[in-house]
Amino acid sequence: MSIATTQQQIAFFGATGGCTNACLVHTLNAGFHATTLARTPSKLTSMLLAQGLAQSTLDSQLTIVKGDISDISAIKSVLTNNSATFQVASQIISGIGGAPKIQKSLRRPVTVDNPEICATATKNIVQALQEIYEAQPSTAQHKPSITVISSTGISDVKEDVPFGFRTLYHVGLATPHKDKKEMERLVLENSGAGGAFCGAVIVRPSLLTGDQSVKGGKGWGKLKVGREEEPAVGYTVHRADVGEWIFEKVVKAGDCGESFFGQKVTLTTLEFDLFQSEIAKIA
Template sequence: MTSSTSTHFIAFFGATGGCTNACLVHTLNAGFHATALARTPSKLTDMLLAQGITQSIIDTQLTIVKGDIADIHAIKAVLTNNSIATTTTTVNNTVKIASQIISGIGGTPQMRMSLSKPMTIDNPEICATATKNIIQSLQEIYAAHPSTTQHRPSITVISTTGVSNVREDVPFGFRTFYHVVLADPHKDKKVMEDLVVANASSTTGAFRGAVIIRPSLLTGDQNVKKGKGWQKVKVGVEDKPAVGYTIHRADVGEWICEQIVKTGGESRFGQKVTLTC
């Protein structure tokens, strides 16, 4: 396990996924310190090395916590840069806590023999479960270490287009695919979004603010060299969405790093941001 000595860090969940892994690459390259949850830490390390992140950067800027999103203890370690996991007492009952959370947790699509619901995911409630567990972990940290409530993190979650109740954000040619074929897995995204919104408050929520990212159909992988670049991404919000067919995962990750991680994301709090190319 590697560790960071920074007092400010970004917590990543789903870091081996395309969008989130690309965001982590850009975050580390920008000099930020980060923590990440991984079921297989060596897999995440190998992915980062393949992206050009040096072992030195991994050793000095990143803490990788072994575990999964069902493990509250591991989630707390990610949120506190392992300080809760490695110490039984803390000075003045305080711990470090992440300034931002980036979550790209998702399941693997699976086809099934059903005309009404032809596609599901391997864990149909993974996004909602992950969000509930992050919230529970934060609440337990706040209860045990009240001073951390003064430094509550923001959260950015990766959702999808096609789940808006305000305005259609899917191009006409994709609407059957999104609203029929993908209807079942999208229920999980909707629950996740509702949980994030309900728990984001500048004064009392688990999160001090929240940004929901709704990319159009994702293409490619996490390779940051294969994207078109974040400046070419078309950006909208829920009532004025950017409507398009696809976007590369690497571009989503880079946009989040540039517009949320680097800036703190405050100008986007409360927004459901559509991204497409």
């Protein structure tokens, strides 16, 4: 049943990724309108149809802009839904990230195909918004919020990674985490008075498992939720549950997630005994 009461437009970046794709599915199922960027629109369409969405829903509620995150013009089209009046989306959900790559290095064994993709994407979204505001100043009166998917293991305040994963996170994943940390700095720096965004929500899930299938998770209500000062510490979390949490607490929220503005929210599920059972299934 549709819960959207207004023609809110939600802008998605990285919608073929697991967490963001799941969030998009819930958003469309709830009756919201969305615009997303995709290098291969047919791939995204196939993923959404496989999730049980009807073609008629995609036709009436979703606009896919072909392009990538380096294309400022394409980003502007996503943010304004190709509108000549430059009506800006009310919210931005970004799950942009690079594909992991293993390299021959004891100090940095894991890198990504584009080690600065998260920071670059954020800079380009900010630039696109600034150009929109300059072209039509009235749009700056209704700036969008932004929610980005980051990672645990990068906090300067309190350890949010269980002991058994600290070498993996602090050594093995140092390169992609450096990019996530810069992304976080940029979204917070550009939020609030004078910024490109009215507010920012940073989501830090623990190690992601599963895919985007909304039927594959355990449900957002079972997640352990924390803040940077008091993080929820755990081993893994399902991508679909992260996406559903973002929908429930940000997209669906009447205040556009304002209660989480400026927060670094940690999400996890499995305790150590459940983690061991999951490992046993794989073995």
